[in-house]
Amino acid sequence: MEKHRHFIIHKPYGFLSQFITNQAKNKHKLLGELDFDFPENTMAVGRLDVKSEGLLLLTTNGKVSDYFTTSGNVEKEYYVQVNGEISEEDVKELQKGVEIGFDGKKYITKPCIVKKIDIPNFPERSKKIRDDRHGPTSWISVTLTEGKFRQVRKMTSAVGHPTLRLVRVRVGSILLGDLQVGEVREVDSLM
Numbered sequence: 001m002e003k004h005r006h007f008i009i010h011k012p013y014g015f016l017s018q019f020i021t022n023q024a025k026n027k028h029k030l031l032g033e034l035d036f037d038f039p040e041n042t043m044a045v046g047r048l049d050v051k052s053e054g055l056l057l058l059t060t061n062g063k064v065s066d067y068f069t070t071s072g073n074v075e076k077e078y079y080v081q082v083n084g085e086i087s088e089e090d091v092k093e094l095q096k097g098v099e100i101g102f103d104g105k106k107y108i109t110k111p112c113i114v115k116k117i118d119i120p121n122f123p124e125r126s127k128k129i130r131d132d133r134h135g136p137t138s139w140i141s142v143t144l145t146e147g148k149f150r151q152v153r154k155m156t157s158a159v160g161h162p163t164l165r166l167v168r169v170r171v172g173s174i175l176l177g178d179l180q181v182g183e184v185r186e187v188d189s190l191m
Contacts (some may be wrong), residue, residue, distance in 0.1 A: 004061035005039055006190045010179040011056040013125050017047040031058070036184040045069065045190070046076075046171075049150055053125070054078070054168035055176040057190055064190055068171065069147070077143040077170035078152050079120050081129065082161035086138040090159040091116060094142070100154035109155055112144040122167060123181055129164050137164060 009031070011017065019032045019042065028050050032038065038058070045057035045065045059065055068074050094114040099106055117139045138161070142152050153163045169176045172190075179185060 004059065004064070005042070006061070006064070006187050007036075007038070007042070007058040007184055008174060008176075008179065008187055008190075009034065009036075009056050009058060009184045010176060010181050011048050011053055012181045013053050013127055014050060016050055017044040017056055019043075031056075034182055034184055038184075046147060048168060049153075052166045052168065053122075053181070054166075055171055055174065055179070056168070057171055057174065059190060068190070073145055074172045075143050075145055075170070076147060076168060077141060079117065079122075079167045079169050080140050080142055080152060080156060080163055081165040082138050082140060082156050083135070083164055084138065084161050085136050086116065086140060086159075086161050088116075090161060091140065093159050094140075094155055098155050098158040100148070100151065100158055102148045102151075102154075107148065109148075109151065110144065110146050112142060114140055114142050117141045120167070120169075125165060126181075141169075143170075 015029045015031060019030055039060055041060050042058050043065055045059055045068045048054065048056055057068065091114050095111060097109045097111050099108050119139055152166055156163045
């Protein structure tokens with residue numbers, strides 16, 4: 001039996017978290033376009049939307065993928081640049097849970113860890129984020145165990161601070177660390 005393989009990547013902005021698409025004309029790049037020879041049956045563990053960057057796990061083992069996406073107790077941490085100066089009250093509201101829309105219904109997010117952080121040392125994004133002439137921005141760290149569709153973006157909008165940049169820095173105990181944008185690293189295990 002062939003041994004399963006596992007990878008961590010720093011997903012660049014503008015890439016879909018998939019290898020193939022059913023869309024005839026797809027304007028977004030796919031993971032297979034990264035400079036790496038992935039084995040057949042490699043799948044993304046969870047997703048980062050096309051505008052999000054950072055740590056993405058890949059595996060050839062569906063059971064590993066299921067554990068990370070359905071167990072509900074794997075923490076995911078994001079560094080989020082938001083529009084405006086976010087207040088401590090807004091941070092507390094995010095921590096308690098906010099109402100967002102999901103699948104056409106209202107949903108209250110689970111309590112999570114949110115804190116203001118200093119500007120992280122990330123490389124400039126391939127698509128420029130607006131500049132200071134449009135007002136101040138803030139950075140927060142958001143750590144949660146759920147992962148509804150575009151949840152972090154919806155949460156920051158719910159408190160009046162739309163997300164400008166979102167970078168996942170951790171999944172469970174696996175860190176983005178020093179991975180460069182677009183870099184792929186094979187690892188022994190994701191567990």
